[in-house]
Amino acid sequence: MEKHHINALKEIVGEENVLTSVEDLYCYSYDATPGHAHMPDAVVSPANTAETSKILKLANENHIPVYTRGSGTNLSAGCVPTKGGIVLLMTRLNKILEVDLENLVAVAEPGVIVADLNKEIASLGLIYPPDPGTVATATLGGTVAENAGGLRGLKYGVSKHYVMGLEVVLANGDIMNTGGKNVKDVSGYDMTKLFTGSEGTLCVITKIISKLVPAPEAKKAMMAIFKDLDNAGKAVSAIIAAKIIPATLEIMDNATIRTVEDYAKVGLPLDAEAVLLIEVDGNPIVVEKEAEKVMEALKANHADLVQIAKDDAERDKLWAARRAALPALAKLRPTTYVEDATVPRNKVPDFLREVSSIAKRHNVTIGTFGHAGDGNMHPTIVCDIRIPEEMERVYQAMDEMFKAAIALGGTLSGEHGIGLGKLPWMEQQHGLVTMNAMRSIKRALDPNLILNPGKLVGEC
Amino acid sequence: MTEKITAKDINEQDKALLSDLQDALANCMKCGNCMEVCPVYKEVGKEAAVARGKLSLMEGVLKGSIPLSAAFDAAMSKCVSCKACTAKCPCGVPADELILRGRQAAVKARGLHPIKKKVFALLKNRHLFDFSLRMAGIFGPLSFKKIPGKMAALARFPMPGMDYKRVTAPFASTPLRSQYPEVIKVDRPTMRVGFFTGCTINYIYTDVGQSVINVLKENNIEVTMPSMQHCCGTPVYMSGDVDSAKILAKHNIETFDSYNFDYIVSACGSCTEAFRIEFPHLFHDDPKMSAMTEKLAKKTYEISEFLIDIVKIDKTKLGPVNATVTMHDPCHMARGIKVTKQPREVLKSIPGLHFVEMKAPDRCCGSGGSFSLGNYELSRKINDKKIADIASTNADTVVTSCGTCRMHLTDGLFQNNMNQDALHVIQLLDRSYKAGHQK
Numbered sequence: 001m002e003k004h005h006i007n008a009l010k011e012i013v014g015e016e017n018v019l020t021s022v023e024d025l026y027c028y029s030y031d032a033t034p035g036h037a038h039m040p041d042a043v044v045s046p047a048n049t050a051e052t053s054k055i056l057k058l059a060n061e062n063h064i065p066v067y068t069r070g071s072g073t074n075l076s077a078g079c080v081p082t083k084g085g086i087v088l089l090m091t092r093l094n095k096i097l098e099v100d101l102e103n104l105v106a107v108a109e110p111g112v113i114v115a116d117l118n119k120e121i122a123s124l125g126l127i128y129p130p131d132p133g134t135v136a137t138a139t140l141g142g143t144v145a146e147n148a149g150g151l152r153g154l155k156y157g158v159s160k161h162y163v164m165g166l167e168v169v170l171a172n173g174d175i176m177n178t179g180g181k182n183v184k185d186v187s188g189y190d191m192t193k194l195f196t197g198s199e200g201t202l203c204v205i206t207k208i209i210s211k212l213v214p215a216p217e218a219k220k221a222m223m224a225i226f227k228d229l230d231n232a233g234k235a236v237s238a239i240i241a242a243k244i245i246p247a248t249l250e251i252m253d254n255a256t257i258r259t260v261e262d263y264a265k266v267g268l269p270l271d272a273e274a275v276l277l278i279e280v281d282g283n284p285i286v287v288e289k290e291a292e293k294v295m296e297a298l299k300a301n302h303a304d305l306v307q308i309a310k311d312d313a314e315r316d317k318l319w320a321a322r323r324a325a326l327p328a329l330a331k332l333r334p335t336t337y338v339e340d341a342t343v344p345r346n347k348v349p350d351f352l353r354e355v356s357s358i359a360k361r362h363n364v365t366i367g368t369f370g371h372a373g374d375g376n377m378h379p380t381i382v383c384d385i386r387i388p389e390e391m392e393r394v395y396q397a398m399d400e401m402f403k404a405a406i407a408l409g410g411t412l413s414g415e416h417g418i419g420l421g422k423l424p425w426m427e428q429q430h431g432l433v434t435m436n437a438m439r440s441i442k443r444a445l446d447p448n449l450i451l452n453p454g455k456l457v458g459e460c
Numbered sequence: 461m462t463e464k465i466t467a468k469d470i471n472e473q474d475k476a477l478l479s480d481l482q483d484a485l486a487n488c489m490k491c492g493n494c495m496e497v498c499p500v501y502k503e504v505g506k507e508a509a510v511a512r513g514k515l516s517l518m519e520g521v522l523k524g525s526i527p528l529s530a531a532f533d534a535a536m537s538k539c540v541s542c543k544a545c546t547a548k549c550p551c552g553v554p555a556d557e558l559i560l561r562g563r564q565a566a567v568k569a570r571g572l573h574p575i576k577k578k579v580f581a582l583l584k585n586r587h588l589f590d591f592s593l594r595m596a597g598i599f600g601p602l603s604f605k606k607i608p609g610k611m612a613a614l615a616r617f618p619m620p621g622m623d624y625k626r627v628t629a630p631f632a633s634t635p636l637r638s639q640y641p642e643v644i645k646v647d648r649p650t651m652r653v654g655f656f657t658g659c660t661i662n663y664i665y666t667d668v669g670q671s672v673i674n675v676l677k678e679n680n681i682e683v684t685m686p687s688m689q690h691c692c693g694t695p696v697y698m699s700g701d702v703d704s705a706k707i708l709a710k711h712n713i714e715t716f717d718s719y720n721f722d723y724i725v726s727a728c729g730s731c732t733e734a735f736r737i738e739f740p741h742l743f744h745d746d747p748k749m750s751a752m753t754e755k756l757a758k759k760t761y762e763i764s765e766f767l768i769d770i771v772k773i774d775k776t777k778l779g780p781v782n783a784t785v786t787m788h789d790p791c792h793m794a795r796g797i798k799v800t801k802q803p804r805e806v807l808k809s810i811p812g813l814h815f816v817e818m819k820a821p822d823r824c825c826g827s828g829g830s831f832s833l834g835n836y837e838l839s840r841k842i843n844d845k846k847i848a849d850i851a852s853t854n855a856d857t858v859v860t861s862c863g864t865c866r867m868h869l870t871d872g873l874f875q876n877n878m879n880q881d882a883l884h885v886i887q888l889l890d891r892s893y894k895a896g897h898q899k
Contacts, residue, residue: 019506022531023526023531027508027517029516031490032491326550334489335486336551386486
């Protein structure tokens with residue numbers, strides 16, 4: 001980028017909203033993904049859609065790469081400015097514009113923190129369900145662009161199930177509106193769904209129209225400990241077969257159980273092969289009935305210990321183990337890769353076994369926990385990125401892990417996105433025809449390849 | 461352009477300065493959870509303001525990717541040391557301590573902020589410091605205008621290093637330790653405690669010191685205020701000037717050790733933290749000092765903690781104080797020495813007192829000790845949120861356990877045209893004892 005480009009950007013957003021010092025640029029060279037960092041040439045924070053449009057027009061005309069960023073909590077290197085250029089920081093667009101109680105819809109700018117949206121609507125008895133682990137820091141724009149999920153995915157779905165419409169700026173600076181407040185809408189291609197999860201490669205999101213749902217009146221949490229992984233898998237299937245869709249159905253494998261117990265001393269037996277955490281929510285009467293059925297399913301499938309929370313304090317206790325999973329693993333070693341390979345629900349035990357055998361084979365520490373109900377696993381690899389020999393083994397384990405997920409009919413990413421992190425396996429999952437179709441879409445909407453270039457679909 | 465000093469130059473000067481931090485820095489997994497709780501990031505909105513950014517900058521310096529520049533220095537100084545990031549971190553990275561190390565590197569390379577430099581140079585010389593602050597008390601009214609009914613004053617004319625509009629507290633015309641004999645005797649004392657007054661209580665908030673003494677006397681405790689005590693060193697330590705901090709710490713440790721008290725009591729979270737955590741940390745590799753320091757650390761208590769956990773005050777002696785009170789937990793109380801229950805128990809023991817919890821009582825008030833000297837506008841913005849939380853409780857009094865928090869809250873209340881009193885917890889207990897005598 002040249003000096004006159006920087007000056008032009010300053011003209012658009014004001015001097016104080018363009019960062020160019022080496023110290024500031026260094027702070028935007030990374031996101032939450034280990035091993036990827038690159039300096040941008042400028043960090044630009046627009047105040048509104050009009051400024052965003054002007055920035056993109058300038059970038060497009062001058063072929064300057066643009067990397068859209070919210071809070072930078074991405075786990076697939078989606079925010080890393082790998083080719084320099086502009087980091088487009090959207091956090092100043094942080095207003096909740098409307099909460100429409102008649103249509104149960106919120107209209108918000110992309111820089112709103114997801115938890116802040118939920119705080120705002122809590123008093124109205126509503127929730128916006130997608131709740132990724134970073135819900136207290138991640139922006140709505142970032143979670144929509146990544147199609148983020150969370151703990152409640154099984155019952156409530158993920159971001160794409162809530163985004164009803166968008167205002168976006170295209171690569172050339174054109175402003176485009178998709179969808180709206182209509183529950184039913186089949187008018188034209190579903191551009192809203194296309195842009196949701198497009199990881200900043202097709203457009204810059206400047207406004208989000210999202211569906212809200214009534215908050216559940218009651219919740220009931222249960223925990224079951226299994227000495228045999230297969231029994232845990234069967235219990236998950238039995239719960240679903242009993243026609244119960246829990247809000248949360250989490251699993252932790254033996255490696256995670258050992259680590260959590262060592263760190264938090266919550267009383268988990270070290271020889272347990274799996275722990276399930278289940279939470280049902282909704283109408284209080286229904287919740288009681290469902291909880292009973294869940295307990296039956298757990299016992300029928302030989303859970304070695306079952307617990308049900310009688311009150312909030314007990315609920316917190318049951319959740320403590322699951323909450324400790326990531327911190328406990330992350331504290332083992334300096335570098336933490338939280339992956340999100342996902343398999344069909346009934347393949348979860350197979351996948352967990354695969355992962356632990358891969359870990360043994362390559363002498364790598366992997367703890368797997370995740371959302372058993374929707375098959376979305378978080379094999380968490382802890383290592384030290386400063387030791388090349390170890391990283392060699394880590395990459396091999398990762399390679400086998402992703403291939404195993406694909407072989408089980410799974411997918412590379414359930415909720416973190418592809419970015420750069422999972423790009424090498426994209427063609428294996430999708431095949432060349434699909435990859436070419438995706439690249440054609442990319443080239444059609446971003447002919448100069450300025451938007452998050454090289455990510456998601458790779459080089460085009 | 462300021463002269464840039466590279467990591468290479470620094471490493472030549474002091475190889476151990478940052479390099480031993482490499483492992484600690486590598487433990488940051490850059491998840492960014494610190495963004496949720498950092499009061500500075502909430503206002504500034506830029507990555508260099510939050511722990512993740514600051515630790516990355518330190519890594520950058522160590523790698524030689526970025527210089528130990530003025531901008532690095534500025535980034536490190538924009539931290540209120542509230543420890544919220546450290547408490548939040550899933551990887552257990554002690555970010556607040558690492559940022560201090562970053563400041564130390566900056567201080568070695570570039571020197572202190574000019575305002576702090578002047579203040580701290582004064583601080584190191586006990587006699588000159590004492591003299592200057594006494595003079596401030598005597599001549600203070602010439603330069604500060606007192607706000608009626610409050611322990612607060614406005615500058616009459618611009619002062620170096622001070623924002624013109626800022627409300628501070630007036631310097632006492634007679635410092636606390638000059639108002640009393642060194643040993644305050646009681647009949648048949650149950651124990652002997654040394655009162656570490658700290659600077660704000662000795663020179664400014666003497667009302668808090670008086671209350672501490674009154675309350676301890678009520679409990680038949682002999683109070684000694686060692687005349688040779690001096691600033692605990694926290695302000696210089698927090699600014700990265702470790703050498704000066706060690707001089708002050710050593711002086712206080714030796715002074716208090718010579719009295720052989722049963723307990724040491726302070727009415728300030730930061731001063732207590734200094735005795736309990738910072739001093740042992742400063743001398744951990746000095747066997748001679750270390751034993752003495754550990755011994756003192758074990759018998760040092762913050763006043764509310766002391767009254768509830770050790771003295772176990774007799775609540776039947778308390779009389780009514782009719783006030784609606786909310787409480788702000790100073791960072792060094794909440795996340796430093798982790799004392800939040802005891803001050804509440806003190807308040808809830810007082811008959812007639814209606815306690816209302818504010819939202820996020822342990823969120824930083826923006827003072828950050830001497831942070832507000834160099835970053836007044838920013839510290840005001842952080843404080844405005846706290847003031848709004850106080851307002852929403854409808855309390856008529858806000859209490860805290862730290863002099864600089866009290867000063868910053870008083871300023872915030874004034875700037876927002878609010879009339880609440882900002883006091884120390886112990887002052888309400890003192891009133892309650894007095895009301896008890898009138899029963």
